[in-house]
Amino acid sequence: MAALRRLTQARRSPSERTALAGEASADAAERALRAHAPLPQEPEEEAELPDHPQAAAFFDCDNTILQGAAVFYLGVGLYRRKFFSRRDVARFAWQQAWFRLAGTEDPAHIADAQHTALSLVAGKRTADLEAICEEIFEEIVTAKVWPGTRALVQMHLDAGQRVWLVTAAPQEVARIIARRLGMTGALGTVAEAEDGVYTGRLVGEMLHGPAKAAAVRALARREQLDLGHCAAYSDSANDIPMLSLVGHPFVINPDGALRKYARAQGWRVQDFRTGRKAARVGIPAAVLLGAAAGAALAGIALRRRRN
Template identity: 40%
Template sequence: MSEYTLTAGTGNTSAAFFDLDRTLISGSSAFTLAIEARRAGLVPTRQFAKDATGAALFKLFGASDNTTDEVRKRILGAVEGMERDGLVALNAEVLPKLIDRVRPEAKRLVDRHRRAGRDCFIVSAAPQEIVEPLATALGMTGGIGTRSVVVDGVYTGELDGPFCYGTGKVDAMKELAEWNGYDLEQSYAYSDSASDLPMLEAVGHPVAVNPDAALERRARADGWPIVIFSQRTKSMLRRTLSGIAATGIGVAGFAAGRTIGRPPQRRFRR
């Protein structure tokens, strides 16, 4: 079994947690990983097609509690039987592509949180072997990804720690918060998907980024900030949305994107 370790913080009492796909980066990290794994001969063409279809359907229709098992099976099944060294070696090709897809507004936001004295983490269902190096490359404190059991250098397809999806993200965040002394009520979380509602509800400052319909409804109902980031590959600016505000953690706060329906009393605190 691989050793499960927690990333040490820097002594700060609050943190900022970022979902990866379609929040910190545009598009899907899983699809990028699958392409490179196929090119390296680590994934058969048939398995690649299956994984690509699953990722596409997930992107189109999102996820619910009923699909969590399927997502877990897809993530773990993608690495089952793969040599760990082979997956780690893919970072040479995968990381530059993911870094190129980091939204400029998101990177500025990470930098603002760091200057405000908050530790910053990626929280993603993607493999830890990808998430952690990406976080390091972006100057973040660490990455929380899905860890798989490794026996004799090969992934078994079994979990080694929380599955970082849905409520599993909260389990990992709480474990990290206890380890590093973070106050989650003073912390921030960012995501685009209603599947991350548990993650957003776990902190005192949830932020919806280019939200899907379900998350947008919840954010509007509860007065959560809604931030619209552009994408490098295609525009996701919602020109039809009204009430664009340049207050709070939006344009006036740190010029990281457009903010919609933001209550002025919950400002980005330095």
Template identity: 30%
Template structure:
């Protein structure tokens, strides 16, 4: 069985779910508007530049989850899905997922965004297997801390290798679709790295190494190359 691995933000989605969630909290008045938006944008720029300190970012991003019960958070997330995620789900991304399903491939989403934000998105996309940052919980509330290795940069490889052993799956013949230079460590590990609407650094690397480059945002893009 061939493994088809997908990044989520700016790959299957026409935007960043983590950044969108933080903006959603600002718009709802749940966090301090000026400070939180400023920091959110700062971390997003660092991610785009390939210089993000993932532990500093997660301390910032997970703290608001500690202020609310799971019932309150679930209700917020339902509104978030409707207002911010449904409009940026890419039809070509869904079509590519379906192509891999038709081939009998095993689909996995791996993302540096936390599971609270991304779990319902993976469900909406019909993807059972998700590797995401795992926020720690105690007494049914988030603590603001992380369990295990964050699935970011080389951490994606660590988490994937653990998952492969647990599921008795091989990387032989695997695909990995991503938009970001931050995913170069994992792109270099698979047989079929695919740059999806790549950032400038990833685009340059993909061209130098003759990796496939595709867009999932162009209505005329064909997906018959699998």
């Protein structure tokens, strides 16, 4: 990480910061994976997904896995622990309402959340924030995860594939959500720390848009994944770079721009917010059968939730 810190402190172009954010996130994800050393997933006999040893799945978080934004839930939890003022919470609430109603992310809101978060954690111990995040997301993951997407995550795990969360949320939050869902690991935004204390700076930039694609590419290189056999799931047009990297892109709860782009590309669309059926176009038969099985599980989960 020393080399990464030196690169962060230097003046870098946007493309260099994007690449640095991706490498830092992949590095953090691999270190966490080695530290926890999870047991390999055993595939079930009836798994429908293609059996390929270099296949994996990548899931966006906000509005793809979680109903709403992880950073908002983190903000509310930190406010309850006296990290924020009422004014800060009012601003976060407006940003969350925008995200839920507009179905898209506002870059100004993202930048504002980044600035506030970094200023608040500067000087605090990483272990303390990780413990707080564990408390905050213990109930959030249970209450706010889309049942349909949870079923898709489990489908890939049951097929013996590695499954990764990819999010602009801090890596500490990303790891907790991924662990709660039984995922292999997580790629998230890396906040710089020295001797276990946050400096108030990022390593590169937020893991957003092209930076997510850079992180997935970096992790694929390290884990020897074949992106042509991998799948990716997202709700946002900001993640088109990540979705375009893999052989099997899937669109979940899409914003308007991504829905339009997905239709033009022939990508499969599933909307768990309205119960609309997926658009079954342009997907290889084996993957289509696997995704259909996941959608069926999702439908059962949704009906149970309504009852």
